[in-house]
Structure formats: C-alpha cells, structure tokens
Amino acid sequence: MTPALDLAGDPVDAARDLIGWTLLVDGVGGPIVETEAYRHDDPASHAFPGPTARNAVMFGPPGRLYVYLSYGIHWCVNITCGPEGVGAGVLIRALEPVHGVDVMRGRRGRDGLRELTTGPGRVGQALGAGPALGGTVADLRPPDRPREVVATARVGISKAVDHPWRFLDPGSPYVSRGPRPPA
DNA sequence: TAACCGATTAGCT
DNA sequence: GCTAATCGGTTAA
Numbered sequence: 001m002t003p004a005l006d007l008a009g010d011p012v013d014a015a016r017d018l019i020g021w022t023l024l025v026d027g028v029g030g031p032i033v034e035t036e037a038y039r040h041d042d043p044a045s046h047a048f049p050g051p052t053a054r055n056a057v058m059f060g061p062p063g064r065l066y067v068y069l070s071y072g073i074h075w076c077v078n079i080t081c082g083p084e085g086v087g088a089g090v091l092i093r094a095l096e097p098v099h100g101v102d103v104m105r106g107r108r109g110r111d112g113l114r115e116l117t118t119g120p121g122r123v124g125q126a127l128g129a130g131p132a133l134g135g136t137v138a139d140l141r142p143p144d145r146p147r148e149v150v151a152t153a154r155v156g157i158s159k160a161v162d163h164p165w166r167f168l169d170p171g172s173p174y175v176s177r178g179p180r181p182p183a
Numbered sequence: 184t185a186a187c188c189g190a191t192t193a194g195c196t
Numbered sequence: 197g198c199t200a201a202t203c204g205g206t207t208a209a
Contacts, residue, residue: 155190
C-alpha cells in the first residue's frame with residue numbers, strides 16, 4: 001500500500017487511505033480508524049444541494065477541516081477532499097486517543113478511553129472542534145503501521161444508505177457501533 | 184421572522 | 197439491543 005494520500009482525488013479513495021493517518025488538532029488527536037466518504041453527488045452529503053454558507057468550506061481546497069453541527073448539539077469533523085470546487089469531504093467517525101488524552105478527557109468529562117473518540121460527535125468534542133476550526137488546514141501525519149481496512153455501509157443517514165463508503169479498521173477497539181463487518 | 188430537520192448520543196429494559 | 201429526546205443551525209417566505 002502506498003502511503004500516498006490523494007485528497008484531491010475520489011473522496012471514497014481518500015476515505016479509505018485516511019485510515020491509519022494521525023489527525024491532530026492543536027496537538028490533540030490520534031490515528032483515524034473510521035471514516036465515511038461523502039461525494040458531491042451523494043444525496044446524503046451536505047454539499048448536495050449546492051454551495052451555501054455552511055458548506056462553503058467543502059467547495060474550497062482539499063485538506064481543510066470542515067466542521068458542522070449535527071442535531072444541534074454534536075460538532076463533527078470532516079476533511080475536505082476531491083477537486084476544488086466540487087464539494088466533497090470525508091467524515092471522521094472515530095480515532096484512537098493517543099495525543100493529548102488528558103485534554104480530551106477534560107473536554108469529554110469521561111475517563112474511559114473508549115468513550116473519548118468513538119463517534120463523530122465525540123471526536124469533535126474531544127478535539128475541541130468548533131466554528132473556529134472550519135476552514136483551517138488539517139494536520140495529518142502518515143501512519144506508522146499499515147492498517148487493515150474494511151468497507152461497510154454507512155450509518156446514521158437516511159439517504160443512499162446502500163453505498164459501502166464507510167471505512168474502518170476492524171482491528172481497532174475504537175470504532176463506533178454499527179453493522180458488524182462481513183467476514 | 185418563522186419553521187423545519189438532522190452525517191447522534193444517552194439512557195433504560 | 198432498542199427506543200426516545202436533544203439544540204442549534206440552515207433554509208425558505
């Protein structure tokens with residue numbers, strides 16, 4: 001597996017390649033173990049209806065952070081990808097708490113490592129994601145070790161559920177819930 | 184200015 | 197494992 005990360009290419013490929021990469025926000029973060037791809041033509045994508053004030057970041061250069069509020073309470077972190085102007089991104093659903101664990105614990109108010117970053121909303125909170133992060137450049141570091149990657153159906157959306165554009169590392173205990181990966 | 188909707192989480196059985 | 201509740205932003209008129 002070439003460690004090359006092509007954020008400007010197909011979001012689906014980017015989502016798969018991002019598994020294992022370490023995402024840092026202000027020095028806090030860890031290896032990404034679960035992602036979801038959102039193409040511009042995906043009905044479930046925020047960018048689908050077209051450019052708006054909210055998703056403007058997704059139509060900008062790839063490699064930026066796109067932060068949005070879900071259910072009015074959960075801040076979720078995405079990495080913009082695909083060609084500039086297209087409007088695509090990769091949702092960071094889960095990662096392994098490695099850097100700044102104490103900080104994450106403080107923000108989350110939980111001690112259990114398993115409860116820090118296992119879920120989109122939790123990742124956002126643990127990383128201190130907020131409106132200020134939107135549009136900033138993603139701090140990514142190459143993976144130290146190759147990761148096993150499995151593709152499954154996405155979760156938590158109401159449209160285009162059948163697309164297997166959810167990627168995760170089955171070997172990591174820090175993946176969020178969802179359908180068990182087929183053997 | 185008002186109404187709607189959501190890429191979830193937490194909690195209880 | 198399953199069901200219900202949450203809050204704020206975004207969109208539309």
